[in-house]
Amino acid sequence: MKIVADLHTHTIVSGHAYGTIREMAASAAERKLSMLGITEHAPGVPGTADPLYYGNISAVPRELYGVKMLFGSEINVLNDGTLSLSQEYIDMLDYAIAGIHTICYENEEVEGNTDNLISCMKNDKVCFVSHPDDDHTPLDYERLVIAAKEYHVALEVNNSSFKKPDKRLNCVENYRKMLGLCMKHRVPVIISSDAHDPSCVGDFSLAIDLIERCNFDTSLVLNTDVDKIEEFIGFSHREDS
Numbered sequence: 001m002k003i004v005a006d007l008h009t010h011t012i013v014s015g016h017a018y019g020t021i022r023e024m025a026a027s028a029a030e031r032k033l034s035m036l037g038i039t040e041h042a043p044g045v046p047g048t049a050d051p052l053y054y055g056n057i058s059a060v061p062r063e064l065y066g067v068k069m070l071f072g073s074e075i076n077v078l079n080d081g082t083l084s085l086s087q088e089y090i091d092m093l094d095y096a097i098a099g100i101h102t103i104c105y106e107n108e109e110v111e112g113n114t115d116n117l118i119s120c121m122k123n124d125k126v127c128f129v130s131h132p133d134d135d136h137t138p139l140d141y142e143r144l145v146i147a148a149k150e151y152h153v154a155l156e157v158n159n160s161s162f163k164k165p166d167k168r169l170n171c172v173e174n175y176r177k178m179l180g181l182c183m184k185h186r187v188p189v190i191i192s193s194d195a196h197d198p199s200c201v202g203d204f205s206l207a208i209d210l211i212e213r214c215n216f217d218t219s220l221v222l223n224t225d226v227d228k229i230e231e232f233i234g235f236s237h238r239e240d241s
Helices: 021-030 051-059 109-121 141-151 159-163 171-185 205-213 226-233
Strands: 005-009 035-041 067-076 095-099 126-129 154-158 189-192
Touching: 005 067, 005 095, 005 189, 005 226, 021 035, 021 067, 051 067, 095 109, 109 126, 109 141, 126 141, 141 154, 141 171, 154 159, 154 171, 154 205, 159 171, 159 205, 171 205, 189 205
Parallel strands: 005 035, 035 067, 067 095, 095 126, 126 154, 154 189
Antiparallel strands: none
């Protein structure tokens, strides 16, 4: 299985990452990726960009070093079931990723966490859910997968999660459960690096290892094909002006 796109990455704009857009794109080109998604953290994560940032992403070239560029945001799920970025800025994105981050979210146990995440998945721009794998904020995976199918959302297998098991509690067990349900209900997934440094762009090794050990149906992995990604997120790549 060859992954051609990394759709969840962060630059220095996110406040705790260490590469520029061009450094991340150059690394993607070195890894022979066809597409890179830059998805800065939304308000709620300390040090991240002012929402005004998203109003000017059209200034960035749509291709760098031969790599197609997409621009989204990893938006925080809040405890009232809303997203941490206002809709006017969400509408400016190519796509949004919804995710729970304990730095700006208080655990509401399985049902409350699942309710809040599903509420955010209903937003038309939300195409992906980031790292739904952490028992610090446990989820009902049956409900999550069924909602993903209903709201046209793909669930992420996050390579970074496997590197920090203390922060992502029981992530391997949770991914096994989630992937089994995704096969049962025919729900797509993405495999992402969640890179916060250029050296990690395109690093999917741990996630792919689990996918293979689970005998997961790789036809459900979206980012093996650029056309599948663009169709899923409803995106037509613009030529640079």
